[in-house]
Amino acid sequence: MDFPTTCPQCAHVNRAEFADSSVHDLRCARCGVRYCVLVRKQKFEVLFDLGTRALMDGYAREAVASFAAALERFFEFYVRAFALEQAAGREGSFENALAALEGTWRHVSSQSERQLGMFALAYLLREGREPDFLTPRGLGTDFRNRVIHRGALPTRAEVDAYAAGVFTLIDRLLTELGAGAAHAELVQEQAFAAHVRGLPDGVTVVFEEHPGMFRARRFGTLSPIPKPAKAQLQAAQSASGVNDARAFQQALFERALAERGSLLRGFKSSS
Ligand SMILES: [Zn+2]
Incomplete structure (x- = not known):
């Protein structure tokens, strides 16, 4: 996925490919000046926005893989x-805590089932409740496996429902995390600071807050999504013939898409 960046010297728009690290060292194609774009965005957000773009562009099947990956990376987050x-x-430095966390994560990093286990325990310890949404039905596991592993061609409506389910779950968990999310975001800020310290003189550093489907929850920069109106819910329900929960998810996702989807227009799902 690439995105537009503006040269701080001449305002020329240079496109950059999203990097895993969110750090982008660039050189302007017009004036040749060097600049560094740091994107404050978590991996799960990039993946979910990528899926949303694919969905908007009509690539329903490709979107499923991005939404599924977004959910896995959100559990890690x-x-x-x-x-x-x-x-x-507790006592002790942030660096030591982070090193212990990274070391622990290495034990589970190559197996998503182990990661799901860690998430389940983290949720229980933090919220004091069973993560009852971790069922195959709640996670859309069968659908995801059919599409990703068995090459099934999903309908747009099926992908919409899956996207809505993933969106609603992440949105809810972000709300529960509240200020707790800042602890994980600090890691990115520290990585940015380390990178900036190593840059040669004369390189302009640009921080970007990218619009995305979850920004409102995390920074309050966009209006939060109010609960969908009853009429909207009923319309969604009668159109698809599904239960209340599904209709609610769909309405919530559609509201977010209408409000923020156009902000993703600058992104491209392929270069
Ligand atoms: Zn320039």
Whole structure:
């Protein structure tokens, strides 16, 4: 996925490819000046926005893989936020807590089932409740496996429902995390600071807050999504013949898409 950046010297728009690290060292194609764009965005957000773009462009099947990956990376984000939040309440440095977390994560990093197990425990310890949404039905697991592993061609309506389910779950968990999310975001800020320290003189650093489907929850920069109106829910329900929960998810996702989808127009799902 690439995105537009504006040269701080001449205002020429240079496109950049999203980097895993969110750090982009660029050189302007017009004036040749060097600049560095740091994007304050978590991996799960990039993946979910990528899926949304694919969906908007009509690539329903491709969107499923991005939404599924977004959910897995969100569970990781939650575990990291929780672990660092816990550590913040104890003696010891942030660096040591982070190193212990990274070391622990290495034990589970190659197996998503293990990561799901860590998430389940983190949720129980933080909220004091069973994560009852971690069912195959709640996670859309069968649908995801059919599409990703068995090559099934999903309908647009099926992908919409899956996207809405993932969106609603992440949105809800972000709300529960609240200020706790900042602990995981601090890791990115520190990585940015380290990168900036290593840059040669004369390189302009640009921080970007990218619009995305979850920004409102995390920074309050866009209006939060109010609960969908009853009429909207009923319309969604009669159109698809699904239950209340599904209709609610769909309405919430559609509201977010209408409000923020156009902000993603600058992104491209392929170059
Ligand atoms: Zn320039």
